[in-house]
Amino acid sequence: MRTLIFYFLLSAVGVYLATPLVDPDLWWHIVSGRLILNNNSVPTIDYWSMFSAGEPWRAYSWLIELVIAVVEKFAGLDGILVLQILLCVGYVVVVGFVFRSIIGREEEALFLAIICSVGTFAHISLRPQTFTWIYLALILLITDKIKSGSLGIKQMFWLGLIMTFWGNTHLSSIFGLTAIFLLTLDPKNNPGRGLKCSLVGFLGTLITPYFGGEWLTFLQKTTHPFSFKIIAEFQPAVITEYPTAFLILLWVFFAIQTRFRQLSVSLGDLTLAVIFSLIGVMVVKFLPLAFIAVGYLIAREFKAYKIKSTAEIPANLEIGLSKFFEGIKILPAQGSLFIVACLIIVKTYQLINSPVNTAQVPVAEFDFIVENKLPLPVLVPFGQGGYQIYRFTDGGGKLLSEKHAVAIDGRTNLIKKEVWEEFLTALQGLKGWQKFIERVSPKTIVWRNNSPLPSLLIASGDWCVVFEGNSEIERQKRTTDRFMVLMKKEEVVVDDQKIKCQT
Secondary structure (H helix, E strand, O other), rough: OHHHHHHHHHHHHHHHHHHOEEEOOOOHHHHHHHHHHHHHHOOOHHHHHHHHOOOEEEOOOHHHHHHHHHHHHHHHHHHHHHHHHHHHHHHHHHHHHHHHHHHOHHHHHHHHHHHHHOOOOOOOOOOOOHHHHHHHHHHHHHHHHHHOOOOOOHHHHHHHHHHHHHHOOOOOOHHHHHHHHHHHHEEOOEHHHHHHHHHHHHHHHOOOOOOOHHHHHHHOOOOHHHHOOHHHOOOOOOOOOOHHHHHHHHHHHHHHHHHOOOOOOOOHHHHHHHHHHHHHOOOOOHHHHHHHHEEEHHHHHHHHHHOHHHHHHOOOOHHHHHHHHHHHHHHHHHHHHHHHHHHHHHHHHHHOOOEEEOOOOOOOHHHHHOOOOOOOEEEEEEEEEEHHHHHOEEEEEEEOOHHOOEEEOHHHHOOHHHHHHHHHHHHHOOOOHHHHHHHOOEEEEEEEEEOOOHHHHOOOEEEEEEEOOOHHHHHHHHOOOOOOEEHHHHHHHOOOOOOOOOO
8 A cells, every 4th residue: 555655646746747838849859750750760960950951860869759740640640748747747657666665665755756746847848868767767676676786687678678778769879878877886896897888888889770870969969058058948057947946955955965974975975966966066957867867876875774773863854854754644545545535636637728838839820820821931030930840841841841841949959159149249239130021031929928029020111019818918018928910011011801900
């Protein structure tokens, strides 16, 4: 019964973490998966970009894209939403399972898994990198068993298999290999163990349709977090944002754990947690990896002693935690589970009724463009380029026409330096903003109304707003952060009552 309650509570946390579909890259991942399904092979060139069509491109997340495309084909966006919920639940459950296996007790594992999971709230979504968090957690479990002296064919097989999945999921395989090397490093008793395990993992990453060519793409993208630092996920962590606070909380807890005791973790364990934490602080998208790595340190310390007798525990926080666990056991299990079940039902109902976050995804705006056959090309900001690909391609992943090509989207390895610089100039409304508009030559633009660009376009006298919300109330809220559709005035048909310049 304790085990059932443990996993039920973890599943509830996973459902809580799920949000409406919002990830900007999800949409082109779907289209990439459609392309793979239609061609029975992975793409080797770009098909959708206005300035990079025909150039070499690897769908390095093809495995996840294929899964997403299959779900979308048979269940639509509702199926995609369910898949995202299952991914969130799966991540929390796997982390909880790993910590429970290491610690040997449910209470501490539940506490630790919740902290490490809730801290990812701003990052977790249906995207390939979320799957890599699960891979990392499983690597921690296997290497923990290896440390116990059970290095054999079975453990090597699982390490190779996990890294094969990682290599076909995301470019961040280097993090998995780093974890394997540091966690299995044993210079005193088995000097070659770390290299041997890492080599097996590396060979696993070469088993891909591109025969390991993803590593070439990785090398090309190593500087992207610095070249594209205006992108939110590439920015450094900020102390005022709560994911950073969760990382600090984990380190503080670890410090209290080890204040009066000799460290139970190895130098490799500690080094991994420090490296991942520093990388997460520098590039915020990697913070979840740091949560898992530091959580592993705490789990190892929990394993080293039993929280039962307060005489054995000098730290007040640990005494309080012990009493907290005892208090949980007093709660009536059936009543507590009923309340949690009700919360899960309510959250799921909310998600089903609003499957897509329309504040971040311009659904209504593209509906307006398609229904009224607005002139092409269409220009959107960087974050919405993926959705434009999704709306302007067919079921096989091919563009409806050359004019439907996207100017800029989330595939940063395809963005030319001059295009990115001109986009940033237009985005910020700086001198020379017209260059990007001239390069794209759009007839229709979907942009956020809190950006300087729409005001500059309207002030030029050549553009006007034709759509800004589905209701009069929404149209009046022009000071809020929302999308608007602009058209060149020369394209607006005066006699057409559906399309007219708004004042």
